[in-house]
Amino acid sequence: MGLVEEIEKVACLPRSFVRVISHLDADGLSSAGIVAAALKRKGVKFHLSIIKQLDSDEIKRIAGEPYEDYILLDFGSAKVEEIEAIEKRFVVLDHHQPVRESENQVNPHFFGIDGSTEVSASGLAYLFAKAMDPTNRELVHLAIVGAIGDRQENLGFKGVNSQLLDEAVAVGKVEVTKGLRVFGRVSRPIHRALQYSTDPFIPGVSNSESGAIQFLSDVGITPKEGGEWRTISRLSEEELRTLVSAIVIRRSGMSKPEDVLGNVYKISGEEGLLSDAQEFATVLNALGRSNRSSVAIGLFIGNKERALGMMEEVLLEYKKRIAETIKIVKSGEITRETEDIFYIIGGEEVDDNIIGTVASIFVASQDLCDKEVVVGTAKRGDGIKVSCRSNGVEIGEAVSKVAAEVGGEGGGHVFAAGAQIPSESLEKFIELFTSEVKRLKNTGLTVNKDGKTKDQEVDRSNGTEDIQ
């Protein structure tokens, strides 16, 4: 049986009332939106919850719920042992590394498909919805949004994702064009989008606000129109061409100066932020991190007008929270610096949901911090959440290694990685990570300023940068 047949099998199970539980990030929210829309269309009643993680406590809670029929999205595979111990029916659609097979657990890894790059939970949820009713093909764009949210787009899609994209284009839900591959084409003022672009790196512009403003003025692009900041999405075709060639010229001398274009996934029938798949994913992340998942679900199956209004409010509040946190960090009261690393010791003062975003901002802004590596920490549950961002040193493996050494767990990408560690391990983590980064710098394992390693294409980690 192939992946699609397996999904068809679980999609056809008889159900009358379903408990759907999904993950809080963009992929989890898109998955939830797809499945909820499909159940609604079919007239199946359901109760949906979005949670941060499926841990043992959560599973205990589930065991005590008065429901019999569950669909778990974007998690479950790591916990099949505990789930199986409960006498209920669980359908699991997950793309994370599974521990072993289990009834009604669909995971691409069992079919030789790489769940970290070739399909997301949203892709699985879409195939599930389509198997329930072919009319659900109109939800296909959400499979693309979820995959981008999980950073599965890297100059295009692979495997199942690329088939889903073909389908999305064929039914007219997504249009693919070439554009400047920087983050924030719809949401950020042009100079900010350029300032925060570290891949592609633009000498004199990346990490420099004044450099970015000067660059635009040199190129002859007015940053404001009618008193409002313009965005890249608002540039005329000619202006965009001018901007692209100016960036390529500025990058001459780098290994691939022309490597500034990428795919832009435009979603038809949507306006503003939701018209760009990457920005859509970022909005979902922001809603999740603001504990306003209900607004995201409202976008999919509720009163859309109302949800859009609330979305604007939540995003504004989210930006405010980030700005306030930046202020606290700038005061120097919760920071510590080593030769290479800028540490933010957030404790309870900084929200663990935005510490990663704040670390990203500090690593990308020379005026805020001149270190190559920024580590943000904040209290999460009984432990500490750690978010590490780098501008050149390949820290990904070091984060996992050091986290494991202090009794925690880490993972992520080459320049953006995170960990959860026990509270009492913070000082030990700082000590070990500081020396690990020093060692990496001394062995010269750093990258060219265009964000690529010398011999390896790295994850561009621009899936869902953060709104600010």
Ligand SMILES: [Mn+2]
């Ligand atoms: Mn996922």
